[in-house]
């Protein structure tokens with residue numbers, strides 16, 4: 001038993017996190033920045049922070065993650081990192097020639113109080129930013145929020161690259177939130193089928209799920225281009241997928257450049273995808289194409305075929321707020337029972353939303369924002385579940401308690417496939433359902449006595 005010291009009795013903790021259900025802000029900022037074509041993320045802090053952020057992303061995406069660092073030593077830690085940052089901007093544009101440097105802060109530079117916009121002004125005055133190249137920045141102190149906050153802050157900085165011309169471009173901005181590169185590809189496929197012209201940002205497809213070609217490219221082919229980001233101020237509107245990941249950027253575009261925005265849930269599962277498709281249909285003023293109708297029908301067919309194995313199954317969930325809200329709705333729509341739901345990201349709104357989604361289920365859900373996986377384990381010990389859905393760190397609980405488990409979310413450090421197979425949209429719903437059914441039916445096959453062991457299920 002790896003977690004044998006987790007006690008059954010729950011004590012309220014305010015000043016101690018055990019087995020966090022989140023990671024630090026710059027990881028989110030770095031992931032978002034990789035969704036800009038030709039962008040080098042830059043970590044303004046010590047080398048250790050940058051190494052940790054890069055290695056976490058590398059382990060999840062199974063791709064080498066390029067990022068630079070201001071390499072703080074004792075001097076910069078005491079007197080501030082301006083000199084390091086100015087030197088770094090000069091070196092990066094000279095040696096690596098990115099289109100954009102996307103700088104995020106760390107706990108150290110935030111504690112010192114380094115002012116990135118002021119340092120950028122100084123770099124411009126010194127002529128260190130070549131013509132046609134860009135430096136954007138986000139403040140990402142890890143002592144507040146989570147990786148989701150850092151992602152959102154960097155996406156907002158990307159949105160502020162908009163340079164409206166006053167002439168509409170006939171496109172819709174889609175801010176997909178922290179989803180896999182495969183999910184971003186799927187969103188583009190769906191919008192293409194429906195016939196909506198879009199600017200998707202960030203877009204890590206083609207960056208973090210590229211092919212092994214034998215040829216190293218410092219900046220892969222994918223990513224939202226600078227020209228697209230500049231044009232997003234001329235778009236007809238913005239669809240922000242997820243309140244925590246995407247809404248801030250969309251609202252900034254709305255208030256600064258008068259690009260109206262709608263905030264939707266991430267399109268995981270049947271109903272959230274329905275709302276996403278309906279929003280696209282309304283914007284484009286078109287009927288839903290037959291291909292999308294068929295995909296929806298296939299998902300509904302699979303749910304109804306397999307409902308008997310899903311009905312009443314108790315589920316524990318851990319992950320990020322936007323994903324968990326959509327997943328809870330999906331599970332409830334299939335008559336499953338999400339009874340324990342934990343995110344490490346703060347936000348009382350999250351708890352309220354999960355309670356609303358489960359209010360007709362006939363039980364009181366255990367839900368916690370700013371919670372941890374130690375608490376989740378205690379809840380599971382007190383009320384066992386049939387299924388756990390969450391990131392790789394759930395494997396310890398799943399092993400100790402012998403519970404079927406689906407890896408979904410961030411990070412997934414010990415399996416492959418998430419970069420290539422989407423879980424958004426109707427096709428993604430089929431993939432999610434296949435994974436859920438796979439572990440539930442494996443458990444049934446393992447546990448059934450010989451006389452009940454069936455060939456056909």
Ligand code: SF4
Nearest residue numbers: 024049052106107142
């Ligand atoms: S010091 Fe802060 S920014 Fe650096 S790795 Fe730790 S939590 Fe993240």
